[in-house]
Amino acid sequence: QVNLLKTKFGFDDAFNYKKEEDLNAALKRCFPQGIDIYFENVGGAMLAAVLPNMRMNGRIAVCGMISQYNLEQPNGAPNLFCLVAKRIRMEGFMVLDYFGTYNKFEEEIAGYLKEGKISVVEDVAEGIENVPTALIGLFSGHNIGKQLVTIAHE
Ligand SMILES: NC(=O)c1ccc[n+]([C@@H]2O[C@H](COP(=O)([O-])OP(=O)(O)OC[C@H]3O[C@@H](n4cnc5c(N)ncnc54)[C@H](OP(=O)(O)O)[C@@H]3O)[C@@H](O)[C@H]2O)c1
Known part of the structure; x- marks a missing residue:
């Protein structure tokens, strides 16, 4: 899967979170300069590892937190103070709020697919x-x- 990300999807780097002993070290390896923008889909341990690796004035778009959905006791990131110290903007969004622009989205994405700019x-x-x-x-x-x-x- 790491190969798929680096070849077909064109990511500069990638790692398998299940095989890394230290997520913080893995992020430092892949982002030696720090992270400007993080698209959050996971939450929990991954978010806790990402926060200290964010750059000043970084941005976090929160789409989901799949690691937290089936836990009796959610284990959220304990280091949210990084948001303050690094002046990070973190904002959630729901796809439901954008149904009004679906036709525009479809038209735009269909174009990217035809041009091969998006791999599926x-x-x-x-x-x-x-x-x-x-x-x-x-x-x-x-x-x-x-x-x-x-x-x-x-
Ligand atoms: N904001 C919105 O409107 C909206 C709408 C739809 C979905 N979402 C969110 O988008 C995210 C992706 O959803 P999707 O439907 O597109 O699913 P998906 O990415 O096709 O599949 C979910 C993936 O999550 C990974 N995963 C599961 N448990 C995990 C854990 N404990 N830690 C890290 N990774 C884990 C698995 O990847 P591995 O193979 O690496 O285990 C799995 O392939 C979810 O967080 C979902 O809640 C948000």
Whole structure:
């Protein structure tokens, strides 16, 4: 998967968080100058490791915190004071708020897809009976690419 990120998706660097003993050290290796913008999808230990590696006036767009969803006791980042010390702006967003601009989004993204500016990888399960397995798989890294389920073939 690390290879996929560095080749097909064109990231300069990547690491597998499951194989790193020290997330802070891994981030320092990949971002020796620090992080300007972090797109948050994970929360918990990853957020705690990212915060001290953020640069002054950095920005964090909060899309999700998947590591926290099924915990009885969420284990949020204990070092949020980094937001103050580094003057970081952290802001959440919900896709529901942008449905009004969906047509514009579709038009723009369709163009990028045609031009090959965006790569798409899909992980397709077959049949409605596989919806629960596909959904649960999201929490254990079973999917590689956007998880879809085919309900019927036209
Ligand atoms: N703000 C919004 O409007 C909005 C809308 C939809 C989704 N979201 C959020 O977007 C994020 C991605 O959702 P998605 O539906 O696109 O799923 P996805 O990225 O296709 O799949 C979820 C991935 O999360 C990783 N993951 C699961 N547990 C983890 C953990 N404990 N620590 C680190 N990584 C973990 C797994 O990757 P590995 O293979 O590395 O384990 C899995 O592949 C989620 O946080 C979701 O809540 C936000």
